[in-house]
Amino acid sequence: MMKTLIIVSHPEIDNSQTQQFLYQGAKLENAIWHHVEKINNLDVINEQKLLIEADRIIFQFPLYWYSAPSGLKSWEDTVLTRNFIYGDKTYPLEGKEFGLVITTGLPLKDFQKGAAENFTLDELMTPYRAIADKARMKIMPIFPVPQFWYKTELMQMDLLVDYQRYLTQEMPDSLNNKQTWFEKKLQELDLNSNIEDKKFLELILSNFTSRIEELDQLNDTLEMVKEDDEN
Numbered sequence: 001m002m003k004t005l006i007i008v009s010h011p012e013i014d015n016s017q018t019q020q021f022l023y024q025g026a027k028l029e030n031a032i033w034h035h036v037e038k039i040n041n042l043d044v045i046n047e048q049k050l051l052i053e054a055d056r057i058i059f060q061f062p063l064y065w066y067s068a069p070s071g072l073k074s075w076e077d078t079v080l081t082r083n084f085i086y087g088d089k090t091y092p093l094e095g096k097e098f099g100l101v102i103t104t105g106l107p108l109k110d111f112q113k114g115a116a117e118n119f120t121l122d123e124l125m126t127p128y129r130a131i132a133d134k135a136r137m138k139i140m141p142i143f144p145v146p147q148f149w150y151k152t153e154l155m156q157m158d159l160l161v162d163y164q165r166y167l168t169q170e171m172p173d174s175l176n177n178k179q180t181w182f183e184k185k186l187q188e189l190d191l192n193s194n195i196e197d198k199k200f201l202e203l204i205l206s207n208f209t210s211r212i213e214e215l216d217q218l219n220d221t222l223e224m225v226k227e228d229d230e231n
Helices: 017-025 044-053 070-079 082-087 126-134 153-168 175-188 195-230
Strands: 004-008 031-035 056-062 097-104 143-146
Touching: 004 044, 004 153, 017 056, 017 097, 017 153, 044 070, 056 153, 082 126, 097 126, 097 153, 143 153, 153 175
Parallel strands: 004 031, 004 056, 056 097, 097 143
Antiparallel strands: none
């Protein structure tokens, strides 16, 4: 079973509605939530061991002046030493997946050339991807969470499903991998669970059905194109 390590940085995480929501979503059997600001005595060897034991490593933080909070930077400087990343030519993180969950107070449309911020999130996150590249990791697309407090309950539930997929679904994010993830999730859920779990189950079922319909429509379209080519 794939193991996911979520390296979380937020100096006031208990007051963050967004991070508390994501924390609930990260309560999965094969996911570890690791909040760097709450580490009192940093044990470098233990931190590196956590990274080595994980299959997917996620950096999660709010965007502070186009970067992460200082807590993550301090953790990086201490734990991600040159020798550990690549210096001794052993590359202990090689082949592992690396992802970024970025929360922002601005809408995504502001992060593009000519818009309010004038840079994309991909451009702003280049330093983190450079570290992953140096470590020979597989880089995942960024998972942005913009303006969480504006989301309706239904939008939040959709976000929860997508977040859990980001943490645990096989990559790439293909229709086949989505279908496999939904099927597995449905098998894990207890139909006799509480009301909140039943709401989540209904959302999973709705998403699963829509994915199947999407796949069926795509297959129908491909068949039509194939017939036209043959004619």
